[in-house]
Amino acid sequence: MLYREVGQFKTSYAADQAIFPISQERWLVIAALAAAYLVIPAIGSEYWLLTIMVPFLVYALAALGLNLLTGYAGQVSLGTGGFMAVGAFATYKLTTAFPEFNIVFALLLAGIITALVGVLFGFPSLRIKGFYLAVATLASQFFLIWLFNKFPWFYNYSASGVISAPPRAVFGRVYVTGAEADPRAKYLFVLTMVVLLALVAKGLVRGRVGRAWMAIRDMDVAAEIIGIRPLRTKLLAFALSSFYCGIAGAMWAFIYTSAVEASAFEIDRSFQILFMIIIGGLGSILGSFLGAAFIVLLPIFLDNAPRLAGFEMPVNLVSNLQTMIFGALIIFFLIAEPNGLARLGAIGKEKLRLWPFPH
């Protein structure tokens, strides 16, 4: 009897439209946030915060962005890496050109710049659909990476074309980029950005915009006939998606690795993030996080598993086995639940509601 809607009657549409209509869910989320804000920074080692939590959150944000475009608006894109690169290099140019500029604004501005680029590369989506569009977006991927690699202006004419993050503070002396930044500060900053942006995304997808996207996704012809403008709607999806990816890319470059070259956002990155949303669940905010967890945490775990289990193995053996198991698990999860981990959770919920009665 843990999980019940019974007795929770909605007295207003407002209550029914709330983000988490079921109180248990609400509590679960609050608990998760509390843990993320209080427990993890308290107990997490630097290794944990910087090389597991931060990349996980950044990936989750990028996945979130792609999910808006692919999961909700139904436009498959493989340009994510390229858009992340735009965000990273835009932030770099902004923050080196105007050092007094607060990093938060720099990030948001970079996001907006990325959004514009996204719109630009979104135009073909009016004519091209499905996998053709997916592969077509690769054009933007390759072009953008080439661009940032080729023109020294983007990396301030440094010999090697690598951009590295100058120290920047959110407020006062609280640095979130650069060497002397406290891991906790970095983590909490990323966490806050991601949480806020996730809320925004939630607001978008459950309102008018989200419905328009899903309408286009499910049946673009019918959508047009109830008054949805296809191009506008798709381009809005590209813009917002790119906005998220841009910020993700910027945080990747500035807070996670703190030095990147364009090739850090290579095609593999785009694929990785596409995997995340498919594994996690297309058209699900939660799914973006679950997918990111799967793709980021699982390999790290598999890498360390043998050592933890206490027997030494040559690294190449470990890494090959890891790749194999990872692949096998992807297939296993797809067979278990093709609609992604989020759906898995939903099913679990339904079962819980019925529990202890089977039907």
Added chain:
Amino acid sequence: MDVLTAVLVTPFANMWSNPEFVLEVIIGGLLSGVMYSLVALGFVLIYKASGVFNFAQGTMVLFAALTFVGLIEHGLPIWGAFVIAIVVMVLLAVAIERLVLRPLVNQEQIILFMATIGLAFFLEGFGQLVWGGDVHPLDIGIPKAPLIIGGVLVNEFDLVAAAVAGSLVAILAVFFQHTAVGRALRAVADDHQAAQSVGIPLRSIWVIVWSVAGVVGLVAGIMWGSRLGVQFSISLVALKALPVLILGGFTSVPGAIVGGLIIGVGEKLAEVFWGPAFGGAIEDWFAYALALVFLLFRPHGLFGERIIERV
């Protein structure tokens, strides 16, 4: 201003001043294109018959090549290694059908696509686990000497590759057009349900298709392998095949060939004559851009079937 001249004037001036070189570049492009087509073929076969975009094709090429070269290093004669490698690829196809496709039958494209990604990871790890990460030189006695034909340089190896690709396509064409299996394959490609309803066993069809794709992958692997040496990077040739696919259409074998040739010539001309204006190394994104332009006019590729939307 000078950017404009560099883009709009200089390239054509260079072309005009040296037509022989242009011809050379075009031929070089055609021959590279053939190598792309070899890889693209595998994608097309599987997509045609099972509607699956097989992300693992590149890894299958690598896996096949590794198996082949590995067997040769264990002292088998080339033909022996070839036969066994084919057997291995067939077994692989059976396993894939049983373990991946069958449980996921009637799922959406994107899910099957994702499954093939899992497959790619698995094969990547497995191949390196069995054969190691070293580079394996592969020489099956294809001559590599440069030939100068009327002042135009052609590489013997590329000619052989072209011949191989050509005959491969010819064989496939015959296979599709004039055999019972081929007819069944085309039926399945047209409409799964209908095909099943007339009693075509979908599963065995899939096994056959994946086997054929595996063999095509093996051939591609051998050609690329004897060019680059068999090593992990071979799996990356898949990226060269994608623009060919969208340009030619996912569902068309001739499309894969023509697409390959167009991409090959296009990217080489761009690299050689326009590259300098942009600081070079533009051929990768140019190939995709080129494909994109074609798509804007033919949203389903040059030879792809177009889907009519009805309300």
Added chain:
Amino acid sequence: MKRIGDPVLTADRITLTFGGITALNQISLEIRHHEILAMIGPNGAGKTSMLNVINGFYHPQSGSITWKGETRRHMRPYQAAAQGIARTFQNVALFRGMTTLDNIMTGRLLRMRRNFLWQALYFGPAEKEELAHRAHAERIIDFLEIQAIRKTPVGRLPYGLQKRVELGRALAMEPELLLLDEPMAGMNVEEKEDMCRFILDINDEFGTTIALIEHDMGVVMDISDRVIVLDYGRKIADGPPDEVRASPEVIAAYLGEPDQVEVRAPPAAARRSVAM
């Protein structure tokens, strides 16, 4: 007795061809304010094509449409929607991934004003707006008696209910002209009766003008104020039900007694034009 007004929509010598096939041939018709107009005719007569022309999905080679006094040559479906023309489809065109409620809410999209920035914040104006429209959607849900399936993904609903939800989505747009393409196809008797009731209620409660396509002659004769008969893309009759029923041409077209109409297999050419 309700009052039928002046024409709201006039189609003037519409001709529409696909390749060699003429789907609509010089068709002129008018839809009058507050009436229920039925379009009948064998499959492939061009009924659906006519609806598609009216809400801008097809663009006729010649002829013009005048809607509320304004004549237009070319327009996109979403413009038609913006001008108050809603429709349902022969084969249900719902958003299968979304719930009944969401599907109906999509019908409100045009009337929602807050842009995505407000949406992003959600709380405040966007929420207020959302709730106002939710209330409207709920009224429609009550009206169509589909409260029970409010939160069910439409993909899981039986055909009859799907048709009802689709009607709901069209209603949510508060259209002035409602185009229904075979609203009762594939329904059993009770479902048909419900649907008839809804159509009549919509017509007099909301005063919506309705043009529908239907094969069931019984239904047509009962509910429609006026009937137009198409055959092979040509208009062969136009008038009150009884009159049309008597028209020899119609009888010829249907080869047989009008009150038990069998749907004939359409000629190949016609079938093609339907498929477009």
Added chain:
Amino acid sequence: MRLSKTSLAVAVVVAAVFGLSTSTVFAQNEQFIPRLVYRTGPYAPNGIPFADGYADYLDMIDARDSGIGGVKITYEECETSYNNDKGVECYERLKNKGPTGASLVDPLSTGITYALIERATADKIPVISMGYGRADASYGAVFPYVFTLPATYWAQADAMVQYVGEQMGGMDKLKGKKLGLVYIDIAYGKEPISTLEKLSQKYGYTFVKYPVSAPGIEQSATWLQIRQQRPDWLFMWGWGVMNSTAIKGAASVGYPMDHFIGVWWSGSEPDVVPAGDAAVGYESGTFHGAGQDYPVVKDILKYVYDKNGGHTTRDKVGEVLYNRGVINAIYDLEAIRTAQDKFGKKPLRGENVQWGYEHLDITPQRITQLGADGLMVPIALSCDNHEGNGKVRIQQWDGKHWKFVSDWIQPDRTMLTEMYKESALAYAKEKGITARDCEKVM
């Protein structure tokens, strides 16, 4: 049912990941070295021999003289697949291991070096980018924890130009000649460009760039251009599959191999073997010898392989990249030894080893003691010189082995020091770093 199974799987994975801890028990008298290696992925062919050489040398030292100054040397490998973020993960995972934490780190990738420079500086762990990484880090005043010994890409580029001049009988002969650079179009490949451009002004040759888009499996366009423009000499900054492909490309357009010189990462067996006979005559830079007939390498065979140890097969011992791994290990251990002389023969912290590196002085005598005569050249580092004035040599592939074809070449240090300083100070400015005053540091 199926659901509960999968959700269980998820639970297990997540739980296990979070249960993952990085602390383990150590013997107290150990010096720990984290090993970032890549034995899988696209660059494995080059990564494997290097990692083997390094590991074998450490094993040999522990077997022969039971560690350095009585302190046992332990190491743990971590697979990066030449992938930057995995490299960062490996570094963070291993940096606190051992009784004193990581003594130093060899990123073994220019990309990873860039990603580690700041972290390692903050953690006070020296980054040893031996013959790769960012050249301007040689200016130790700005990069206290980064070392570029024995020579940087810039130094090598200069040495190559000197070699070419020498081949043509005098630097003045370079005037009006055409020098080409075939490079992989990523950060690493672009390193030498600034130097070669600077030198083109000095010697009056024309400098032509031929970028190849990574990973470099398709180069026909590039080689058609080269055939057309016929540069007199051709340098290559390539990596992995690009190298062998380029050598074949050169052969396919009939470019003279002995005028085609690769960077030292383009001059090892995996680069030439796949090209077969086409590669005969191809040349490359290097900063150490190849082959087995050096006492130190013989010792590895004696103390490791004769005792059925070793990470590879006997015949691979002595390959170029294998020996390079050995050299890297020698440098690291020598630095630790130097530090021990000051801080005592006990496990040392990163900052101690940093001191050891800044005072590293490998004299000819020392090289003899190490049994590395001819294998390596003397170097001496200091606070502001983290490169140590290493020399460069050109080697040639005869189809079986790499053979030296030049003497040791000393790059133009005055010019390079200026370039390092200029670039490093620009970096310092951007980062708001104040350079150390090396007069005060002792």
